[in-house]
Amino acid sequence: MASSTVTSSQPNRPARPNLAFRRVRGQRSPAEFAALVRRAAREIGERVSCDARYIGRVEAGEIRCPNYAYERVFLHMFPGRTLTDLGFASRSSVRGRGARMDEEAPLTDTTSPAHTTSGAHGVRETHGVYEPYETQDRQDPQDPQNPYDMHHDHEESDVLRRAFMTGGGATVAAASLAPLGLPHDALAAGRPSLRAGTREASALEEAVRRIRLLDDRHGADGLYRRAAAPLRTAYALLDAGATRQATADRLHLGAGELAISVGWLAHDSGRYDDARSHYAEALATARMTGDPALEAHAFCNTAFLARDSGRPREAVRAAQAAQRVARPLGSARLMSLLALREAGGWAGLADRTGCEQALVRAQALYGRGPCDADPEWMSFYGEAELEGLEAQCWSTLGDWQRAARHAGRAAHLQDPHFTRNIALYTAELADDLARGGRPDEAATAGMRVLDLLDxxxxxxxxxxxxxxxxxxxxxRRASGVSTFLERHASLPRMA
Known part of the structure; x- marks a missing residue:
């Protein structure tokens, strides 16, 4: 993917807020202004994945000069103004000699897929149309030597590869992402333009599996910041190219699945804007490579996110789109899960009939059993998840008794390996019991959840x-309720 930022010749220089750009945004929210940027891009035939986070980074001064695609869009939006008028630094002052050489060269066709070139004087900006995946937390504040910071001149493909293979973690769980080793002789070769091969593709696939495993056991909050770093590096490896087309295909699929996994970590930890962008990146990757399985997965998670963030109609449409894409794949279990995603959207719209019809489809499809066409990422989807998602639908519709019954089944059926899901289903049960007028049972279930939060x-x-x-x-006077409330009140507050 093309870089959305340029590399500073002074990497330690503190960011200076871009007040001029903030003024041109006016009264619009960052999300509203990002939508205007995307619309302006379409008007001139550009494609930029601008979102509220990108606007925030510009205004914070993290992006001192935009890439060429954004430059054309901004100058189209504000005729007669220069980048300097919009608060940006000149490209030459940010890039140094390498950028001056680049600007003196003839412009190339910007509609072709992006690729990154490097030279002796720094990393030259790619004339591409896609922006890379950046996360909100680019560097862990406790790790000033974070190897995933992408804004240093020396961050070339071999260093990126090393960061991807050896990234550590801020928590015990995240530390388990570290042993993705690359042979020492490959690292010592010192070839910054070395293309990715099967080892890198295999390590990327292993990173996806490991993130999912850690999430199953520990939940998302302790993993998100660190899991995002391999994703940035994965897209950098794509920019560097691969030794063979088969390897390139594996890298694209791995990067897409990793984007979804990191998006889920953002989703589960309440970073909905980040999750939305990650899922959109995965969807774009799926469509560029013509991969219907990856596209169905991206739509599946998009539907789930839309439901959780209060956009039920979007949840229904995304789930239906996923079903259209997934139908030829031949996985009844996948179609069952997608029907449940649709049911969640109908529940959010208070459409009980639509929800019940989707639930019946989900149960019938699930009953067909597993098959070889079932995606690897669906390992979490068993009878417990089916019950848990149905419980959420009934809860949304306000049928607390039925919701509690399904949530209880989900917690009972869940494999002990999926610690996070046991906590989730039991929390759902506690809430349904509380709202259904059974406070003593709710407190008991709540205590079980508290026991798992370590x-x-x-x-x-x-x-x-x-x-x-x-x-x-x-x-409070009901049996066990005061004990639950006191213990819950002693929990550390969420950041």
């Missing part, structure tokens, strides 16, 4: 527990 870090689960605690406040 292992599981999930903002979603903590938010559910907080809601349950509020519902139980008037019932």
């Amino acid at each position: 292992e599981v870090q999930s903002s979603r689960i903590q938010t559910m527990l907080a809601g349950t605690a509020r519902v139980l406040l008037p019932h």
Whole structure:
């Protein structure tokens, strides 16, 4: 993917807020202004993945000079103004001699796929149309030597590869991402333009599996910042190219699946804007490579996110789009999950009939059993998840008794390996019981969740527990409720 930023010749220079750009945004929110940027890009035939986070980075001064695609869009939006008028630094002052050489060269066709070139005087900006995946937390504040900072001149493909293979973690769980080793002789060769091969593709695939495993056990909050770093590096490896087309295909698929995995970590830890952008990146990758399985996965997660962030109609449409793409793949279990995603959207729209019809489809499809066409990422989807998602639908519709029944089944059926899901289903059960007028049973279930929070870090689960605690406040005298409320109140506050 093309870089959305340029590399400073003074990497330690503190960012200076871009007040001029903030003024041109006016009264619009960052998200509204980002939408205007995307529309202006379409008017001139450009494609930029601008979102509220990008606008925030510009205004914070993190992006001192935009790439060429954004430059054309901004100058189209504000005729007669220069980049300097918009608060940006001149390209030559940011890039140094390498940029001056680049600007003196004839412009190339910007509609072709992006690729990155490097030279002796720094990393030259790619004339591409796509922006790379950046996350909100680019560097862990406790790790000033973070190897994933992409804004240093020496960050070339061999260093990126090393960062991807050896990235450590801020928590015990995240540290388990580290042993993705690359042979020492490859690192010592000192060839910054070395293309990715099968070892890098295999390590990327292993990173996806490991992130999913760690999420199953520990939840998202302790993993998100560190898991995002391999994703940035994965796209840098794509820019560097691959030795063979088969390897390139594996890298694209791995990068797309990694984007979804990191998006889920953002989703589960309450960073909905980040998750939305990650899923959109995965969807773009799927469409560029013509991969219907990856596209269905991206739409599946997009539907789930839309439901959770209060956009139920979008959830229905995304789930239906996923079903259209997935139907030829031949996986009844995948179609069952996608029907559940649709049911969640109908529940959010208070359409009980639509929800029930989708639930019936989901159950019938699930009953067909597993098959070889089932995607690897669906390992979490068993009878417990089916029950848990149905519980969420009934809860949204306000049928607390039915919701509690399904949530209880989900917690009982869940494989002990999926610690996070056990905590999730039990938190759902506690909330349904509380809202259904059974405070003593709700407190008992809530205590079971609290017992699991030493292992599981999930903002979603903590938010559910907080809601349950509020519902139980008037019932302090019920058996076990005061004990639950006191223990819940002693939890560390979420950041």
